[in-house]
Amino acid sequence: MIIDANNAILGRLATVVTKKSLSGEKISVVNCENAVITGRKETVLTKYKQKFNRGIPAKGPFFPKTPDKFVRRVIRGMLPYKKEKGRLAFKNIKCYIGIPDEFKDKKINTIKEASIDKSKSLRYTTVKEICKHLGGKV
Numbered sequence: 001m002i003i004d005a006n007n008a009i010l011g012r013l014a015t016v017v018t019k020k021s022l023s024g025e026k027i028s029v030v031n032c033e034n035a036v037i038t039g040r041k042e043t044v045l046t047k048y049k050q051k052f053n054r055g056i057p058a059k060g061p062f063f064p065k066t067p068d069k070f071v072r073r074v075i076r077g078m079l080p081y082k083k084e085k086g087r088l089a090f091k092n093i094k095c096y097i098g099i100p101d102e103f104k105d106k107k108i109n110t111i112k113e114a115s116i117d118k119s120k121s122l123r124y125t126t127v128k129e130i131c132k133h134l135g136g137k138v
Contacts, residue, residue, distance in 0.1 A: 001020065001025055001026070001027050001028070001109060002027075002028045002030060002103055002106055002107070002108045002109060003016075003017065003027060003028070003029050003030070003108070003109050003110070003111060004030055004031055004108045004109065004110045005029050005030065005031050005032050005034060005035040005071065006031040006034040006035075006110075007034060007036060007115060007116045007117070008035050008036070008110070008111055008114040008115060008116070009035075009036055009037070009038060009114050009115075009116055009119060009124075010035045010036065010037050010071065010074055010127065011037075011074070012111070012113060012114035013029070013035060013071075013111060013114045014071075014074050014075045014077075014078050015078060016111050016113070016114065017029060017075050017093060018075060018078045018079050018089070021079070021089040021090070021092045021093050022079070022085065022086075022089045024092070025092065026092045026094075027092060027093050027094070028093075028094045028095075028096065028103065029071060029075075029093070029094070029095045029096065030096045030098065030099045030100070030103060030108060031096075031097075031098060031099065032067045032068045032070070032071040032095045032096060032097055032127060033067035033068075033097050033098075033126065033127055033128040033131075033138060034126060034127070034128065035067075035071055035126070035127045036116050036124040036125065036126050036127070037124060037125050037126075037127070037130070038116075038119060038121045038123065038124045039121070039123060039124070039125070040123050041123065041125045041129075044125045044130065045125065045129075045130065045133045048063075048130050048133070048134060049133065049134065051063055052134050063134070064131075064136075065131050065134045065135055065136030065137075066097070066131060066136050066137075066138070067097055067127045067128055067131050067136075067138060068095040068096055068097050069095070070127055070130070070131055071095045071127060072093065072095045075090075075093055075095075076090055
C-alpha cells in the first residue's frame with residue numbers, strides 16, 4: 001500500500017501506518033517532507049531542537065535530520081519495536097522524499113482522517129521546516 005503524506009497530520013498518519021503494518025501489510029509513505037505537525041511554529045521547533053540536543057553525540061539518542069528518516073522515527077515510536085512483532089512491522093515500512101519513479105504509475109492513497117483540512121488548528125509546521133531547523137539538508 002502506498003500512502004501520500006502530503007498535508008497529513010504526522011501523528012494521525014503514523015497511527016494508521018502502524019496498525020496496517022502490525023497486521024502484516026507492506027507500507028510505503030511518499031511525500032514525507034510535506035507532512036505537518038500542529039501547534040505554534042516556535043513551540044514545535046524549540047521542542048524538536050531540545051530533543052535533538054539531548055544526550056551525548058557519540059552515544060545517543062540519535063535523532064534524524066532528513067524528512068524520510070524523521071517520519072520513520074515517529075512511526076517507530078508507535079510500534080513495540082523492541083519486540084519481534086514490532087521489528088517485523090518496522091521492516092515493512094518505507095518512507096520516501098517526494099514520489100519515486102517506481103510509484104508514479106501506481107495508485108497512491110490518502111488518509112482522510114489525517115488531513116490538516118479537517119483540523120480546527122490553523123497553526124502547523126511541515127516536517128521539511130523542522131528538519132531544516134535541525135540542520136538537515138532538505
